[in-house]
Amino acid sequence: MILEETFTLAxxxxxxxxxxxxxxxxxxxxxxxxxxxxxxxxxxIDTAQAYENEHGVGEGVRASGLSRDEIFVTTKLAAECKTFAAARDRIDGSLRVLGLDHIDLMLIHSPQPWAEFREGGHFFEGNLEAWRALEEAYAAGKVRAIGVSNFEQADLDNLLDNGSVVPMVNQVLAHVGNTPFDLIDYSRSKGLLVEAYSPVAHGAALKNAQLGALAQRYGVSIAQLCIRYCLQLGLLPLPKTANDGHMRDNAAVDFVISDADMATLKGSANDTDYGEASAFPMFGKKRQVAVTGREG
Structure with missing residues (x-):
C-alpha cells in the first residue's frame, strides 16, 4: 500500500x-x-507559512494519538522572506505555531516573492540568506531536512555553488500536461527528491475527457490516474483535499499504468485551464511551461 512506502532523502x-x-x-x-x-x-502532511494553517496542522498531529516521529510534517518559508534574520525568526515562528519540537522538512517556498514570481529576477543573495538560516536550523536539529520549492536550475545552482548543505527536495508544480522533465532530471542529478504539488492540476484534470477515458479503461478515477502517473515518474505527489472519501481514493493507487499509456501521458499538450486557481502566480498565464518542461 502506497501509504506505507517511503523515499529516502540524501x-x-x-x-x-x-x-x-x-x-x-x-x-x-x-x-x-x-x-x-x-x-x-x-x-x-504538507503545509506552509503562506497557507496560514500551520496551527491546525500541529493541532491535528498532536491529536492524532501517534508519536511525533510517526508523522512527517513539511512546511515552507514565506516566499517574501529573503534575509537571514527574518528567515531565522520565521523558522522559529513555524515551530511555535505548529506547536512541535521539530519540523521534518522545511522548504524555501519560492525563489521570488510571489508578487515578482517568474518575472526575471532570481534573488540569488536573498535566497542564500534564507538558505543559511535553514542550514543553521538543520544543524541545530530544529529541522530534519531542508529544500526548496519552485526553484529553476539557475536558482538551484546558486545554492549548490554557494551553500554548505545541498538541498534535499525540490517541490514543483507537476501533473499530466505540465511536467517539467528537464528540471526534474536536473534536480535528481544533484541528489534532490522531486515532489509534485497539484498532481491533479488543482482539479482541472478532472474535466479532461481524454484522461477520463483512459482512467475508465483502468477502472480508476482521473485523480487516481494522475497520482499514479506522478508516482511512476518517481515523483512524490501531494494531492490536496479536505474530503476523507477523496483521501481514501487518492491513496488507492496500487495499479500500474502501461509503458505505452505513460508515453501518451508524458506527451500530453499543456492546455490546462486552472480555473479560479489562475489568480495565483504559480498557475497564472505569465508562467507558460512547455511539454519539455522548459520555462518560456
Whole structure:
C-alpha cells in the first residue's frame, strides 16, 4: 500500500511517498482534516507559512494519538522572506505555531516573492540568506531536512555553488500536461527528491475527457490516474483535499499504468485551464511551461 512506502532523502531521512496537501484549507478545519488523514493512514502532511494553517496542522498531529516521529510534517518559508534574520525568526515562528519540537522538512517556498514570481529576477543573495538560516536550523536539529520549492536550475545552482548543505527536495508544480522533465532530471542529478504539488492540476484534470477515458479503461478515477502517473515518474505527489472519501481514493493507487499509456501521458499538450486557481502566480498565464518542461 502506497501509504506505507517511503523515499529516502540524501541525508537518509525517510519520507512517505504520498503526502496530503493543505493549501487553501482554512486553519479552523485543518486539525480535523489532519486527524482524518492520519486515521486513513496518511503519515505525511504538507503545509506552509503562506497557507496560514500551520496551527491546525500541529493541532491535528498532536491529536492524532501517534508519536511525533510517526508523522512527517513539511512546511515552507514565506516566499517574501529573503534575509537571514527574518528567515531565522520565521523558522522559529513555524515551530511555535505548529506547536512541535521539530519540523521534518522545511522548504524555501519560492525563489521570488510571489508578487515578482517568474518575472526575471532570481534573488540569488536573498535566497542564500534564507538558505543559511535553514542550514543553521538543520544543524541545530530544529529541522530534519531542508529544500526548496519552485526553484529553476539557475536558482538551484546558486545554492549548490554557494551553500554548505545541498538541498534535499525540490517541490514543483507537476501533473499530466505540465511536467517539467528537464528540471526534474536536473534536480535528481544533484541528489534532490522531486515532489509534485497539484498532481491533479488543482482539479482541472478532472474535466479532461481524454484522461477520463483512459482512467475508465483502468477502472480508476482521473485523480487516481494522475497520482499514479506522478508516482511512476518517481515523483512524490501531494494531492490536496479536505474530503476523507477523496483521501481514501487518492491513496488507492496500487495499479500500474502501461509503458505505452505513460508515453501518451508524458506527451500530453499543456492546455490546462486552472480555473479560479489562475489568480495565483504559480498557475497564472505569465508562467507558460512547455511539454519539455522548459520555462518560456
Amino acid at each position: 541525508n537518509e531521512v525517510k519520507i512517505p511517498k504520498l503526502g496530503l496537501g493543505t493549501w487553501r484549507i482554512p486553519d479552523a478545519d485543518t486539525g480535523r482534516v489532519v486527524r482524518e488523514a492520519v486515521e486513513i493512514g496518511y503519515r505525511h
